[in-house]
Amino acid sequence: MTLWSGGRFEEGPSEELWRFTVDTSDRRMLVDDIDGSIAHATMLGGVGLLTPDEAAAMLETLGAIRDEAVAGRFVFIETDEDVHSAVERRLGEAIGELAGKLHTGRSRNDQVALDLRLYLKRSARSRIDQLSAFIRVLIDVTESVGDAVVPSYTHLQQAQAIPLAHHLLAYAWMIKRDIERFSDVMARIDVSPLGAGASGGSSLPLDVEASAELLGMTAIFDNSMDAVGSRDVAAEYVWCATQAMLHLSRLSEELLLWSTSEFGWATFSDAYTTGSSAMPHKKNVDIAELVRGRSAAVIGDLTSIAALQKGLPMTYNRDLQEDKRIVFHADDTLAGSLEALGGMLSTAEFHTPPPSDWVTALDLAEALVGRGVPFRVAHLLVGGLVTELIARGESFHDLTEQQLTEFDGRFEGADLAVFDVGASVAARSTHRGGSMESVEAQIRDLEAFLTLG
Ligand code: ARG
Secondary structure: OOOOOEOOEOOOOOHHHHHHHOOHHHHHHHHHHHHHHHHHHHHHHHOOOOOHHHHHHHHHHHHHHHHHHHOOOOOOOOOOOOHHHHHHHHHHHHHHHHHHHOOOOOOHHHHHHHHHHHHHHHHHHHHHHHHHHHHHHHHHHHHHHOOOEEEEEEOOEEEEEEEHHHHHHHHHHHHHHHHHHHHHHHHHHOEEOOOOOOOOOOOOOOOHHHHHHHOOOOEEOOOHHHHHHOOHHHHHHHHHHHHHHHHHHHHHHHHHHHOOOOOOOEEOOHHHOEEOOOOOOOEEOHHHHHHHHHHHHHHHHHHHHHHHHOOOOOOOOHHHHHHHHHHHHHHHHHHHHHHHHHHHHOOOEEOOOOOOHHHHHHHHHHHHHHOOOOHHHHHHHHHHHHHHHHHOOOOHHHOOHHHHHHHOOOOOHHHHHHHOHHHHHHHOOOOOOOOHHHHHHHHHHHHHHHHHO
16 A cells, blocks of 8 residues: 555556565665654644644654664565655554554655655764774774885885885875765754655644754754755765775775785785685785775766756656665765775785885985085986986995995985985974874874864
8 A cells, every 4th residue: 555545546556667666775764764753743742733642642653663673673565665655554553543644744755855864864973983993993003014114106106215104094084084074964964854845845833943853953954845855965975985985995906006916015814805716826805806896886876866966856856766775875885895994904914125225316315405406406416326326237225435426526425324214214304294203193183083083
């Protein structure tokens, strides 16, 4: 039995219509839907649209249905068109005709908009918790690598000597912004659309402030048509998930690169790697590959939720039912990726080889600059020296004091000291650059952020 059969409809729905239009993915909003109904029924009682007895009976039963839902005992049946119909059907089984009063002053249009917002509020909180836990893992791994020095890369060419910890922490800051993005969108999620009705509100004395307050929502809609017809907040949520996935995908790519025998920087525990059915020697980092691979479909979700809104006339259109699959897919992919990649990362062991000598080239140029040589000249001199050494099949460490000073009188014997990558990192003094002082300060700030959050 649908919520609309009888009345204008002489015939029941065809199988084709049912198969095509019913989407059971909204069942995960069951508790949200019941919470919305509890708030709505309480409000109806408050304004006299339900008698105190009716309100009490309805609320008691809704509470029991909520318990069923939480315990996983709520049974959906074939004829439930959506989660809203299922709850009303269940209420009817328990209290008969009185259940018909629940939908007073409400439409599935404001109901579904509310359910989605309640779901997003819950899931934003758990994504924020997961992202915070991921930062924790990054900090722990960072601490475990100590002061190991690696090259930074630009254009995937070795650039400067930096602490590996500094590289890992770069991701912690990206993830921190992902958390902030989810928190920022929360203010726009936390707006109750209840009372907007089908699109234009109602002639009944609904108290929209009361139902919003009962739901613990911080604001109410400003325009009933906007409340039921807009999905920009869902799109923003998908964007938050997409950007977080993109960060995880970049990290995954690096972890994969670092675990190759060519790099040989990192290994992960057996429990988080897979074997090859054909090649006995292999250990594959599939989790990272799947995070990178699945981020593609989340980018697709972002396109889908944008395209879904394009050209939709006001207000609710059934197209909007599709928003949920998109949001759930993006959200589930992020949740699963954080869990798996976080687990894998926590088992990482780093054994980085020393960077090539060339990563100290800029340090040598800066030694000249310190003695008043214009940077452009210093760049030319060091570049010339590098060219000569490469031609001789040598590098900085092969240079003697005499060779260096004979190459150009502006070099000094003491400059040989800059070729040590540890010294290069130790000399790094600018704001949040690649030095261990910077790493320590970053960890302090990130930990303060996690404590405050
Ligand atoms: N299942 C629908 C959705 O997810 C619920 C709202 C249906 N409203 C309607 N007027 N048919 O969007």
